[in-house]
Amino acid sequence: MDTLEINDKQTKESVATEELSGSQILLKGLIEEGVDTIFGYPGGAIMPIYDALYDFKKELNHILVRHEQGATHAAQGYARSSGRVGVVFATSGPGATNLITGIADAQIDSTPMVCITGQVFASLLGTDAFQETDVINITTPITKWNYQVTDASEIPEVLAKAFYIAKSGRPGPVLIDITKNAQIQKVEVEAYQKCEHIRSYRPYPIVRQNYIEKAAALINSAKKPFVLFGQGILLGNAEKEFQAFVEKAGIPSAWTILGAGAIATDHPLNVGMLGMHGNYGPNVLTNECDVLIAIGMRFDDRVTGRLDKYARQAKVIHLDIDPAEIDKNVKAEVPVWGDCKETLPLLTALVEEKSHDEWLAKFRDFTQKEIDQVIDAECNPTSGELTMGEVINQLNILTKGDAIIVTDVGQHQMVACRYAKFNHTRSNITSGGLGTMGFALPAAIGAKFGAPDKTVVAVIGDGGFQMTIQELGTIMQSGIDVKIMILNNQFLGMVRQWQELFNDKRYSFVDITSPDFVAVAKGYYIEGQKVSERENLVGALETMLNHKGSYLLEVMVTKENNVFPMVPQGCSVSEIRLK
Amino acid sequence: MDSNIEKKEYNITVYTENQIGLLNRIAIIFSRRKLNVESLNTSPSEVESIHRFNIVINETEDVVKKVARQLEKQVEVLKVYFNTNEDVIWQELALYKVPTDIIAEHVSVERLLREYGARAVVIRKDYTVFETTGHREETDALVEVLQQYGLIEFVRSARVAIIKDSDGFHAKLREFERLEPGEDVIENEYLNKGQKVFTM
Numbered sequence: 218m219d220t221l222e223i224n225d226k227q228t229k230e231s232v233a234t235e236e237l238s239g240s241q242i243l244l245k246g247l248i249e250e251g252v253d254t255i256f257g258y259p260g261g262a263i264m265p266i267y268d269a270l271y272d273f274k275k276e277l278n279h280i281l282v283r284h285e286q287g288a289t290h291a292a293q294g295y296a297r298s299s300g301r302v303g304v305v306f307a308t309s310g311p312g313a314t315n316l317i318t319g320i321a322d323a324q325i326d327s328t329p330m331v332c333i334t335g336q337v338f339a340s341l342l343g344t345d346a347f348q349e350t351d352v353i354n355i356t357t358p359i360t361k362w363n364y365q366v367t368d369a370s371e372i373p374e375v376l377a378k379a380f381y382i383a384k385s386g387r388p389g390p391v392l393i394d395i396t397k398n399a400q401i402q403k404v405e406v407e408a409y410q411k412c413e414h415i416r417s418y419r420p421y422p423i424v425r426q427n428y429i430e431k432a433a434a435l436i437n438s439a440k441k442p443f444v445l446f447g448q449g450i451l452l453g454n455a456e457k458e459f460q461a462f463v464e465k466a467g468i469p470s471a472w473t474i475l476g477a478g479a480i481a482t483d484h485p486l487n488v489g490m491l492g493m494h495g496n497y498g499p500n501v502l503t504n505e506c507d508v509l510i511a512i513g514m515r516f517d518d519r520v521t522g523r524l525d526k527y528a529r530q531a532k533v534i535h536l537d538i539d540p541a542e543i544d545k546n547v548k549a550e551v552p553v554w555g556d557c558k559e560t561l562p563l564l565t566a567l568v569e570e571k572s573h574d575e576w577l578a579k580f581r582d583f584t585q586k587e588i589d590q591v592i593d594a595e596c597n598p599t600s601g602e603l604t605m606g607e608v609i610n611q612l613n614i615l616t617k618g619d620a621i622i623v624t625d626v627g628q629h630q631m632v633a634c635r636y637a638k639f640n641h642t643r644s645n646i647t648s649g650g651l652g653t654m655g656f657a658l659p660a661a662i663g664a665k666f667g668a669p670d671k672t673v674v675a676v677i678g679d680g681g682f683q684m685t686i687q688e689l690g691t692i693m694q695s696g697i698d699v700k701i702m703i704l705n706n707q708f709l710g711m712v713r714q715w716q717e718l719f720n721d722k723r724y725s726f727v728d729i730t731s732p733d734f735v736a737v738a739k740g741y742y743i744e745g746q747k748v749s750e751r752e753n754l755v756g757a758l759e760t761m762l763n764h765k766g767s768y769l770l771e772v773m774v775t776k777e778n779n780v781f782p783m784v785p786q787g788c789s790v791s792e793i794r795l796k
Numbered sequence: 797m798d799s800n801i802e803k804k805e806y807n808i809t810v811y812t813e814n815q816i817g818l819l820n821r822i823a824i825i826f827s828r829r830k831l832n833v834e835s836l837n838t839s840p841s842e843v844e845s846i847h848r849f850n851i852v853i854n855e856t857e858d859v860v861k862k863v864a865r866q867l868e869k870q871v872e873v874l875k876v877y878f879n880t881n882e883d884v885i886w887q888e889l890a891l892y893k894v895p896t897d898i899i900a901e902h903v904s905v906e907r908l909l910r911e912y913g914a915r916a917v918v919i920r921k922d923y924t925v926f927e928t929t930g931h932r933e934e935t936d937a938l939v940e941v942l943q944q945y946g947l948i949e950f951v952r953s954a955r956v957a958i959i960k961d962s963d964g965f966h967a968k969l970r971e972f973e974r975l976e977p978g979e980d981v982i983e984n985e986y987l988n989k990g991q992k993v994f995t996m
Contacts, residue, residue, distance in 0.1 A: 353817055354817070354820055357817065357820055357821050357824060358824050358828060361871065362871045362872075363817070364817075365816075365817075382871055415871065416874070416969070416972040416973045417812070417813050417871060417872050417873060417874045417972065418871045418872075419972075539869065540865055540868070540869070541862075541865035541866050541868070541869045543865075544861070544862075545862060545865075
């Protein structure tokens with residue numbers, strides 16, 4: 218019996234070639250790639266793979282989600298918390314199309330992910346067969362690479378390529394579509410070989426010392442240098458190299474939301490968050506610095522605001538692994554291609570040891586203004602209804618900044634990113650580029666699988682929670698320990714905020730009603746409670762964090778609160794509003 | 797900075813692996829940005845197994861540079877060059893089908909054809925097919941003329957272009973095949989070739 222042979226390690230090692238089905242080859246390949254967790258959902262066209270999976274239960278932990286979109290977000294959460302490649306299984310047709318949102322999210326947020334979809338028999342391709350959809354062409358614009366396998370013998374090489382492409386260079390999602398006949402077909406295969414080089418693909422641009430030198434000279438001559446850092450530091454595992462660089466050069470540094478946690482929130486050179494709802498100082502002073510050093514970030518429009526009024530006075534140094542990012546939005550005076558793990562130490566070696574005290578003090582002045590005018594009222598109110606900020610603030614005190622915070626999209630996301638404390642890297646997991654509501658619950662599940670020793674808190678709005686609420690079933694069945702905190706303002710809050718500020722309070726379809734979330738959780742055998750009074754908040758948070766297993770805490774917060782500061786759309790970063 | 801405002805024709809040469817689906821991957825880079833592709837040709841290249849796309853767009857240099865980088869980012873794209881019309885030798889091929897009897901009656905037509913460097917590919921009782929190769933204006937001019945003589949069908953191919961100062965792709969490919977490619981495989985990143993510095 219083949220299956221017996223596969224489970225017998227000695228047999229496996231003693232024969233150079235053996236005849237296996239495409240499905241078995243795939244699963245063995247996944248194990249070779251170090252995969253131990255798969256998020257998926259079976260269906261007709263992927264049945265042979267699931268049949269083979271039955272024999273790999275020990276090696277491959279398959280998490281049955283409740284909707285394929287949940288599988289993609291869980292894989293993203295897993296990849297973001299662990300730094301490993303997230304793996305997704307789905308069937309053809311609707312199974313595959315349900316992956317689209319998550320794949321697009323992974324593409325724009327550079328998350329390494331390999332999606333395996335089943336496909337109809339190769340002989341039926343193009344015949345509008347049952348559950349046939351052209352998943353390759355649908356996913357072409359949102360994958361780093363994709364490929365349709367129609368013959369089992371292709372699988373080892375394609376799988377090895379998929380993993381190499383997904384995780385190397387600027388990471389991203391890859392999709393392999395495997396026709397049912399290729400899953401069933403038996404072929405002889407040789408030992409699995411990982412991919413290390415593809416001639417048409419250069420994931421790591423050559424580092425050129427002359428540009429490092431130019432960058433260092435510019436930094437050394439700067440009076441008001443300013444660092445903007447993004448997820449590139451996390452993706453390059455360059456947190457230490459980054460810290461060494463900013464500490465030696467003494468440069469105030471601000472983060473994009475995906476860069477949060479690359480350096481601890483409390484680090485003296487960490488001056489806060491960039492962008493539309495970022496901190497006051499980093500936004501205003503972007504238009505005052507003389508040298509802007511962007512590291513592993515892509516000048517998203519939510520970061521830059523109006524481009525023609527963005528840092529025009531500054532000379533820009535841009536460190537990025539993706540050459541297509543250089544000059545895409547902001548022109549770079551000195552581009553530094555390469556993995557920042559490699560380029561940062563080279564730069565650090567050449568920069569002078571400095572401390573820009575006066576310049577740093579300017580950031581502190583702005584911080585003080587922001588505390589006085591925004592933060593204090595948001596995070597430490599003593600009367601009125603609960604605010605989102607104080608919930609996050611109390612959570613910080615209890616978790617000490619050691620938890621992984623997974624956020625959905627909207628007001629709560631901005632508040633959580635602004636006020637959550639991150640002592641560690643890979644502890645802020647959010648949908649940045651795509652802004653996918655419904656991301657947090659499944660991503661938190663994946664994040665916990667990726668970092669089982671960490672406390673994982675999903676902070677979710679009442680709107681977003683209802684988009685993927687069915688993943689409570691995944692939590693129930695897998696027994697995973699995820700703390701779910703719903704900040705319920707009974708509105709689609711961010712859209713409401715814009716309607717208030719820019720559409721004369723014409724609240725068009727933002728008034729959303731919710732079920733009894735605690736009762737829903739109870740239906741899934743997940744304990745929970747609802748809190749709306751200040752005096753009960755800390756106790757409720759403690760109960761949630763101390764509870765063994767998953768817990769849902771619904772916090773009723775002020776209905777019509779706005780997130781400030783804010784750079785209104787179409788405005789320059791220096792036109793940031795405090796109210 | 798004129799090059800960033802002024803639109804002109806650019807010839808984009810893309811060296812790729814021969815892979816199903818790559819045409820779509822390349823085409824959507826243009827369509828996503830609402831860029832009109834004036835002409836697109838795929839063919840083998842000077843290197844066996846390597847494909848060559850010739851794409852013509854009418855855009856500013858700034859847009860073309862960004863598109864070139866997006867193209868080059870694709871896993872199965874080896875190299876992208878972009879050149880103005882002055883930097884390339886280019887040709888398009890056109891076929892014209894006209895009724896033979898009318899052609900036969902009009903001696904001047906023959907002279908015209910000679911003038912336009914056309915040649916007859918097929919001559920049948922009912923129709924004759926002529927062919928010309930040349931620049932757009934030349935092939936277009938003949939259409940106008942033949943229109944008077946009952947032009948039945950007209951078709952023009954995509955543009956094919958040879959880069960004047962290219963040394964071909966053989967040496968580059970050898971570089972790509974090495975695990976650690978040398979400096980010259982990234983020379984397209986130097987956009988101001990004269991000074992070897994960034995001017996963008």
